[in-house]
Amino acid sequence: MTQSLEGPAIELKHLGKSFGPFRAIDDVSLAIEKGEVFGLLGPNGAGKTTTMRIISCLLAPTDGDVIVEGKSVRVDQNRVSISKEIGLLTESPNVYERLTAEQNLIFFARAYGIPEREIESRVRSLLQEFDLDSRREERAVSFSKGMKQKLAIARALVHRPSILLLDEPTASLDAESARTIRSQISETAKGGGHTVLLSTHNLDDASRLCNRVAFINRGKILASGSESEVSSLMKHSRGKTNRLAITLVSSNGISPEFLSKNLTGVETAKIDGKNIELVFEDRYSNEDFDFLTSKVISALVANGAQITGVVQSKPSLEDIYLDIVGVATKEN
């Protein structure tokens, strides 16, 4: 696919969408850079799917605009070229169950205008890549949910799009299938250099796959950035605190007073036998915490301590999400 060399792959500019009196998307602005995996996280009904549908020209924005590879979704003539840039995986494994795996891919390859001479090899290679080649002539109705989801991802990739929009790719899958799909997405994103917009309420998926995330609730973006950037926006201390547990050969010569005096950012310090537990002040981001951890270790070693173990405890993406989205939900 041809791509514009400058600017983000997808840019949402004050995007708004109303369905009658219901405001599904409200003044959303985001920029998703080329080659990044971006997570759009929010509860059901937050506006994730509507956002994806607007990006893929399925719905028209009420306000604002979306620029996909330099083209506005508001311009009707851009619809075909934008749709060729995008591979869309919708929420349910929505393949044509009466058709075979091969027929599903061939139909979409033709719909996207892939030259006839390329279709066979492209379809065959995707079926091999997604481990479906041995069942290519079977109708999809006999496939498991995981296999249907693989076929749906293969379908989204059949026209070699530069952008992948994945709407809840692991929802309703069992743990094993979800893991397979997750690794397939990860490989696809890395290997193909795709820009990926992942809509999910599975925070584990987002944490493993995404470079950056945005939290969306009731159509509004509450926070966006890398995991450590959004963690700095947490409003409650629940789960936020950075903790450090250090195990020493012996705690001789190390007192709580020494720790409080000599270590920056430590709020409380406890020594229990060979174990030290440090709780850091709220204001530090995850990156700061990493830096402070190294300073603590250096200070202890300089004081003659022999360290046998260090365990960092940071707020998870789930802690951050529950803090930010939970607070917003209560406030509303």
Added chain:
Amino acid sequence: MNFQNAMLVFGKDWLEIKQSKQLLVPIFVLPVLMVVALPVIAVQIPVLLISGNGAGNVPLSSTLTLPFEISALTVGMTAKQAFVYSMSAVFFAPFTMLVPLIVSSIISSDSFAGEKERKTVEALLASPLSDMELLVGKTLASFVPAMLVTVVSFAIYAGVTDYLDYPMFGYAILPNFIWILILVGIAPAFAIAATGMTVIISTRTSGTREAQQVSGLLVIPIIGLLFGQTTGVILLGVNTLLIVLGVMIVLDYIILRIGVRLFNRERILSKL
């Protein structure tokens, strides 16, 4: 509009239809019943009336007080021939209109509302295919099989009728002008109307049942024609058929205009 893309959609739907027993069974049940049962009924009734115990007392002349249009077609026939001819070639004609109507409403509700129900429509709408290419492709996917089933079932009906009636007439009574007019004019018009009604309802619902029920409303005028014939109020002669055809062409135009206006991505997805 790129017609090749419309044919691509048609081909995909055609493959799906061929693979679905849920579609094929109802599509073939009515025509099979019609092509076999009706000619037998047409031949057996006058036989019962003449040779049956009580039925033999019914004067044939009273059952054959035929309207002018039929009388003109049965000139020179015996009473029994006229009865069989009226039944086979005229009275049962409305059943032929039911075939394209029912077949196209079954297929089009599966094709339009069914894609929404099975949630396959979003990926289809996200493709570069235009609204018009999708609409034409899907309309053809219900129209072509409906007409194929209609023509084939009529051919079988005509074959069975002529086989049973040949000894009585000494010549094939079907096809006649009424049936040809129904096949080339009325049946396609009903198939288009049923498909158009399904398109309209599919933009407002995500269920195949609702879509089928609404397009099934078109059965009402056909049932009206059947009742009209039974009671002698209406007779499907050439003139009546030409009026029905005219009305259907106008109706098709209105339904298709509304269907084209309503068939767009936003409207379809907002009801998902």
